[in-house]
Amino acid sequence: MLQSIVHVCLAGLSAGMFIWLVASGLTLIFGVLRVLNFAHGSFYMLGAYFCYTFLRFMGENFWLGLLVGPLCVCAAGFAMERFFLRYVYHLALPYQLLLTFAFVLLFDDLVKIFWGAGSIGSPAAPGLSGSISVLGRNFPVYSLFIIGVGPLIAVAMWVFLERTWLGCIIRAASSDREMASAIGVRVPALYTGVFMFGTWLGAIGGGLAVPYVGLLTPGMGETIIIDAFVVAVIGGMGSLKGAFLGALVIGLLSSFGTRFIPTFDMFLTFILMAVILVWRPQGLFGEST
Amino acid sequence: MVHRYLTYGLYGAMAAVLIGIGLFSGRFMLYMTMKVMILAIFAMGYNLLLGRTGLLSFGHAAFYAAGAYGLGLVSLHLSSHPLLGIFAGLAAAFVMALVIGFFCVRHTEIYFAMLTLAFGMMVFSLIWNLRSITGGDDGLVGIMRAPLDLGFFSIPLRKANHYYFFVLFFFLLSIFLIHRIRQSSFGLILAGIHENDRRIEFAGISLRNYRLAAFVISGVFAGLAGTLGTLLESNTAPFSAHWSYSAQPVLVSLIGGIHTFAGPMVGGLIFIVLREIIERFTHNWMLWFGIILLVIIMGFRGGVVGALSGFAKQKKTASTEI
Numbered sequence: 197m198l199q200s201i202v203h204v205c206l207a208g209l210s211a212g213m214f215i216w217l218v219a220s221g222l223t224l225i226f227g228v229l230r231v232l233n234f235a236h237g238s239f240y241m242l243g244a245y246f247c248y249t250f251l252r253f254m255g256e257n258f259w260l261g262l263l264v265g266p267l268c269v270c271a272a273g274f275a276m277e278r279f280f281l282r283y284v285y286h287l288a289l290p291y292q293l294l295l296t297f298a299f300v301l302l303f304d305d306l307v308k309i310f311w312g313a314g315s316i317g318s319p320a321a322p323g324l325s326g327s328i329s330v331l332g333r334n335f336p337v338y339s340l341f342i343i344g345v346g347p348l349i350a351v352a353m354w355v356f357l358e359r360t361w362l363g364c365i366i367r368a369a370s371s372d373r374e375m376a377s378a379i380g381v382r383v384p385a386l387y388t389g390v391f392m393f394g395t396w397l398g399a400i401g402g403g404l405a406v407p408y409v410g411l412l413t414p415g416m417g418e419t420i421i422i423d424a425f426v427v428a429v430i431g432g433m434g435s436l437k438g439a440f441l442g443a444l445v446i447g448l449l450s451s452f453g454t455r456f457i458p459t460f461d462m463f464l465t466f467i468l469m470a471v472i473l474v475w476r477p478q479g480l481f482g483e484s485t
Numbered sequence: 486m487v488h489r490y491l492t493y494g495l496y497g498a499m500a501a502v503l504i505g506i507g508l509f510s511g512r513f514m515l516y517m518t519m520k521v522m523i524l525a526i527f528a529m530g531y532n533l534l535l536g537r538t539g540l541l542s543f544g545h546a547a548f549y550a551a552g553a554y555g556l557g558l559v560s561l562h563l564s565s566h567p568l569l570g571i572f573a574g575l576a577a578a579f580v581m582a583l584v585i586g587f588f589c590v591r592h593t594e595i596y597f598a599m600l601t602l603a604f605g606m607m608v609f610s611l612i613w614n615l616r617s618i619t620g621g622d623d624g625l626v627g628i629m630r631a632p633l634d635l636g637f638f639s640i641p642l643r644k645a646n647h648y649y650f651f652v653l654f655f656f657l658l659s660i661f662l663i664h665r666i667r668q669s670s671f672g673l674i675l676a677g678i679h680e681n682d683r684r685i686e687f688a689g690i691s692l693r694n695y696r697l698a699a700f701v702i703s704g705v706f707a708g709l710a711g712t713l714g715t716l717l718e719s720n721t722a723p724f725s726a727h728w729s730y731s732a733q734p735v736l737v738s739l740i741g742g743i744h745t746f747a748g749p750m751v752g753g754l755i756f757i758v759l760r761e762i763i764e765r766f767t768h769n770w771m772l773w774f775g776i777i778l779l780v781i782i783m784g785f786r787g788g789v790v791g792a793l794s795g796f797a798k799q800k801k802t803a804s805t806e807i
Contacts, residue, residue, distance in 0.1 A: 232595060283783060289594050290541040294739060295782045297732055301775035309769060418729065422606065429599050462610035470603040474588050477596045 199331045204455045205448065206330065210339035212447020213346030214408070217401030219424040219431075219439045220353065221394035227434030228370040228390045231281060234296040237421025238303035239395050242269045243402025244412050245311055248318055251406075258322055258407065266399035272303075273395025277388050300418070307414045315413040318406045325407075338407055345404065349397075350440050357436070366390060370434075426469045432479025441480070500657065507649045515645045516717075521757045522656040523713045524737060528749035529663050530706020531734035536743035537672065538699045539679035541598045543731045544585065544605025548704040550612060550726035551578040552711025557625035557721045558618075565631035567642060567651070571712045578708020579701060581608070586700035590693050593682075602728055609726040624721040642716075652713055659706060660750075666702065667746060675699050707734075736774070739781055742788025751790050 222236045246268045251261030276299060284292050324341050327334040357363035369376040369386050377383040402417075409416065427446050431438020446465055453461030472479065506518050527549060534540050555577030556570035563569070585604045589597055612619045619625065630648060633640040642648045666672050674695055677685045686692050715721050724730060733756075734749070741752025759777075763770040785792050 232598075280779065280783065287786075288539075289598070290535065290735070290739075290743075291782050291786065293541065293598065294732075294735060294778060298775045298778035298782065301771040301778070305769040305772035305775070309772070313768075422602075422728065425599065425602065429603075433595070459614045460610075462614065463607055466603045466607040466610060470588065470600060470607065473596060473600045473603060474591065477592050 199333055200455075202331055203333060203335060204451050206335055206339065206343070208448035208451025209444065210342045210408075210447075211451060212443045212445075213342045214401060214405055215420065215423045215427050215446055216346050216440055216443035217349065217404065218398050218420050219427040219443055220349065220436060221397030221401075222421075222424050223428050223431070223434060223436055223439040224353075224397070225391055225394040226428065227436070228366060229281075229285070229387055231285070231292050231296070232425075232428075232433075233394075234293060234421060235276065235299035235303060236296075236394070236398050236424065237417030237419075238300050239269050239273065239398035239417070240402040240405070240420055241307060241412075241414070241417035242272060242303060243399025244318075244406050244409075244416065245307055245402075246399070247403035247406050248316065248412060249311075251319070258319070261406075262400070262403045265403050266396050269399035269402075270392045270396050273392045274388060276395075277391040281391070282384065282387070300421075304414055304417070311412075311414070313414060315411040318410060318412055342404060342408065346440075346443075349400075350436070353436060423465070426465055428479075429469055430472050430479060432481040435479060435481040438479050438481030496660075503653055503656075507646060507653060512645050515649050517757060517761065519645075519649060519652045519713075519717055521754050522652050523710050523717065524733070524757060525750040525753035526656060526659045526713070527707055527710035528734040528737040528741070528753050529659060530703040530710070532703075532738045532743055532749045533663065533666065533672075533675070533706075534699050534703040535735065535738055536745075536748070537667065537679060538675045538696060540590075540593065540696065540700070541735070542589075542601040542700070542703075543598050543728055543735075544589075544601030544603075544608075545704065545707045545734060546726050546728065546730040547585070547605040547608035548578045548582055548707035549711040549714070549730070550608060550721070550723075551581045551704075552708030553715040553721040553725060554612065554619060554625065554711075555708070556712040556715050557628050560628050560631075561625060565629050567631060567633055567716060570716070571709070574712035574715075575705055575708050578711065579705050582701045582704025582708075583697075586697045586704065590696040590700060602731075605726065605728055605731055609723070609728070612723045612726050619723065620721075622723055624723050626720045628715060628719045628721070630716055630719065648716065652717070655709060655713060659709065663706070664746065671695075671698070736778065738788075740777070740788055742791035744787065745790040745794065748788050748790045752788065755789065 218236065218240050221239070222233060225231060225233050225236070243266050247258075247261040247265035249261075250264045251258050254260045254264075280295060280299075281292075284295050324338045327336045328340075329335075357367060365376070365381055365386065369381055369383055373383055376386075401420075405416075406412070423446060427439055427442040429442075430445065431440070431442035445468075449464055449468065450461050453464045457464075503518070503522075506514060510518075527545075531542070531545055534542055534545075552574035555574035559573040560570045585601070589600045589604065592600060613621060615621075630642045633642055633651065640647065640651075642651055674685065674690060678692060678695060682692055685695075711725070714725075737752040737756050738749045739752070740755050741748030741750065760770050760774075763773050767773075781788065787795060
């Protein structure tokens with residue numbers, strides 16, 4: 197029993213870390229730009245596909261693919277912010293959301309055109325394949341690696357945002373755009389930068405997912421973006437700490453749900469999201485407005 | 486004044502064309518026209534919420550599915566009388582919209598959108614997982630189009646050209662009802678909420694109740710579209726409750742123009758026809774819709790109807806100036 201619970205916990209943690217990687221970029225973008233980006237799941241998907249392609253081209257080197265792939269996705273993020281999103285900040289919410297939704301449609305079909313509509317089998321990560329014994333049952337090494345990487349990125353982001361000059365400027369622009377631009381921050385450029393950084397985070401999540409998911413499919417972004425929304429909402433939209441804890445909660449909840457009440461595991465996630473939205477719309481760690 | 490007669494003339498012409506299609510065209514044309522009308526009902530009801538009240542819902546697929554599964558379950562287990570099925574579907578959509586709306590209208594803007602998304606996906610997960618009731622990923626299959634039994638006589642609906650007039654009746658009824666709702670003092674208050682909700686609140690009007698009423702009405706029309714769509718296809722699809730399906734009425738309203746009455750209808754026509762044409766040439770219709778959506782949001786936020794009526798108005802002012 198203990199063995200089974202530990203394994204369900206580990207599986208939940210590793211699933212939660214993937215959601216965190218996607219949700220971190222989503223939350224950062226929402227916190228600064230105030231735009232909820234439906235296309236963020238597409239960046240995750242693009243990250244996975246680009247990593248896969250580069251790793252194929254560069255002699256099956258997974259780590260090189262992970263380095264180069266997300267940078268290409270960053271370019272897509274740059275184009276999206278610089279040429280489209282920038283012109284809708286002043287518009288009503290439906291237009292902003294639908295603009296990002298238009299990119300979901302675009303990216304999904306572009307992936308189908310370039311990589312085919314079927315699913316692609318993905319290789320294992322070198323050095324991290326196989327599994328080790330945890331309490332007498334095998335657990336994939338790569339999942340343990342992911343459980344380590346998630347908190348690492350969380351700490352790195354915390355240091356970057358709280359302890360560096362650039363992070364300080366980002367926080368300033370996030371809390372008051374006009375004031376920041378009045379004291380000389382180039383807000384439009386900063387927005388582009390933050391959007392690209394968020395894109396990179398989503399794409400890294402996708403790249404790291406390549407050995408984990410086993411199959412790359414053109415719709416893989418649409419499922420994770422909803423989980424990331426749930427996490428962003430539960431934690432409080434714009435709060436990175438909330439997104440991290442929310443991702444842990446959702447990862448564990450769906451892992452335990454799948455194990456013990458498989459009929460209602462998806463239902464549990466959404467009822468938690470709805471209850472928190474009704475009861476505390478600013479989320480568990482968001483500031484009330 | 487001229488503008489009003491022109492509008493009436495256009496609606497008369499539309500009704501005449503629709504009746505003509507029903508009398509003289511082949512099965513494919515009938516099927517496509519029915520799809521347009523059903524989508525138009527869905528979008529018109531939805532636009533009461535989006536364009537009129539200013540609330541963006543990402544969960545209306547749930548009400549479409551409520552109508553579809555309500556009709557499907559009644560027709561498979563109880564009686565296949567179409568009116569009874571439609572009534573059941575509408576009742577299911579009504580109850581569901583009332584319950585979901587009760588929680589959702591507490592918030593606006595992004596929180597409202599996220600709440601409707603959460604509830605919509607909740608409904609989807611139930612439909613997907615409760616296999617014994619809903620058929621899971623297969624949906625409900627084999628729903629018959631039984632004759633419309635009105636007591637002293639009955640009208641067969643099995644053939645496409647008979648069922649067509651059944652759909653046409655509900656389409657025209659929906660146009661009439663939604664027009665009346667928009668023009669009523671209730672509809673004007675909804676527009677007022679969109680313009681300036683604080684002022685409406687100062688006038689002593691309960692924002693929450695009016696938003697809830699708009700939510701429920703649009704949910705019921707989504708349910709009606711769901712019942713008609715199910716009778717047309719004779720099965721239900723679980724993905725009709727998925728959030729990506731909720732984006733469809735938003736897309737349709739936006740293409741047509743969310744601030745006009747005819748927008749969602751025109752948008753529905755464009756959506757179905759364009760999708761059909763694009764699918765003849767390529768499988769990638771989403772790519773093209775993405776591009777169209779981008780163009781509309783970046784440049785033509787009034788939609789097609791908004792752009793056309795804006796053009797007409799411009800022409801009129803130009804001619805009076807001369």
